[in-house]
Amino acid sequence: MTGPATAAPHDPGLAPLLLTGFEPFAGDGHNPSWPAVQEAARRLRDRGVDAVAVRLPCTFAGSTEVLERALAEHRPGIVISCGLAGGRTRVAVERVAVNLQDARIPDNAGAQPAGRAVDDAGPAAYFSTLPVKRIVAALREAEIPAELSLSAGSFVCNHLFYALMARAETSSVRTAGFIHVPWDESAPRRPGRVGAHADDGDRPEPWPTVPGTQLAEALVIAALEAARPTSDLDEPDGSLY
Template identity: 90%
Template sequence: MTGPAAAAHHDPGLAPLLLTGFEPFAGDGHNPSWPAAQEAARRLRDRGVRAVAVRLPCSFAGSTEALERALAEHQPGTVIACGLAGGRTRVAVERVAVNLQDARIPDNSGAQPAGQAVDDAGPAAYFSTLPVKRIVAALRDAEIPAELSLSAGSFVCNHLFYELMARADTGSVRTAGFIHVPWDENAPRRTVPVGAHGDDRACPEPWPTVPGAQLAEALVIAALEAARPASDLDVPDGPLY
């Protein structure tokens, strides 16, 4: 058997899979990454996969501390972290975590680093060890809008991605990476300026969304692909700019 379904025959003796999502931030009351991670873990357990979901605080220092606690408690073999990328129209499988914190807005604890390193002694970047191209292809086959992404930004998502990869291939973790999701159907409405000169007038406008059920299924597919003992796809899929 090949494809994501093959991983349904998961050995319960293997190290568990850890999915993480974030709490709301920037004044919003919802963050779709957390319910997606929760539902994906439930669906994976229904398929015989040892999976657990953990919610992380949306703060630079707090997310690292919570990640370390989760790694110590659950000793996962695979970790897939998930965060919100409001405005994106596709599930974005991130490829690179960069050693940079440059926050346009404060995190939930009020921290707002400007051009600082995640780790002064760390490398410039880490690559995801998930089969990123295989995951994108599997999501597209499932008719879930998906793309390969080369930037997780420079806010808490990228920070957490970098800290996760710094801990990958140590302890129990062997495979890890980050996935950004768009807003789901519970997205708030955004206020955008109108008029030729971007004056004070504004109008509410919906964010691009993907149904929450699809976001959860995207994480399920990513987890099952990560569990398959197969190489990543050897096909070109990089952006031109």
């Protein structure tokens, strides 16, 4: 298994590498995907990679518009989009984007589509073109908690993932995908009941977290793995349910 320490450097002659993260949503003042993306881009530039970070609005319409502008402006060869999956305990490398918008909460513009397609004329799903299994293996070797995920949900992250893969077919992009990150150490407290008895009362319960430095390094590793001209691992890492 080849880990991040031996990953081939990105060829500076190639098209830029684009990383995207999201603004805060659902009333939170923080979204760890954006600082992770910013720090990852900085670390990649320090390694000679032409890396760009772009922040997206957490809205169905706006995220696609900003993505399209970024693709036109930077003409990247690799795109890795990143979003928050609060409650997860591992960095989740997403495998499938589905043609579905079904929002449990409104986006930041108040839109809350229910059971609508991302693209009425599009396919049911797209697969990531990142070497997803290789990325997960490299993250685990670097002792960063990671998993392969078969669902990016049905909110703005999945919408953006689907839109990205559709646009990758007709743009400079040759490799693209989406990675969900858990909360970092700046996570807010979530309302919840701690303990087994009702008289414990409602007390803030912490979200599972992964240090922000690890989240940034996870994106660096993912980017370097995506830049390597090597096929994905041919070994099982799926799910029974």
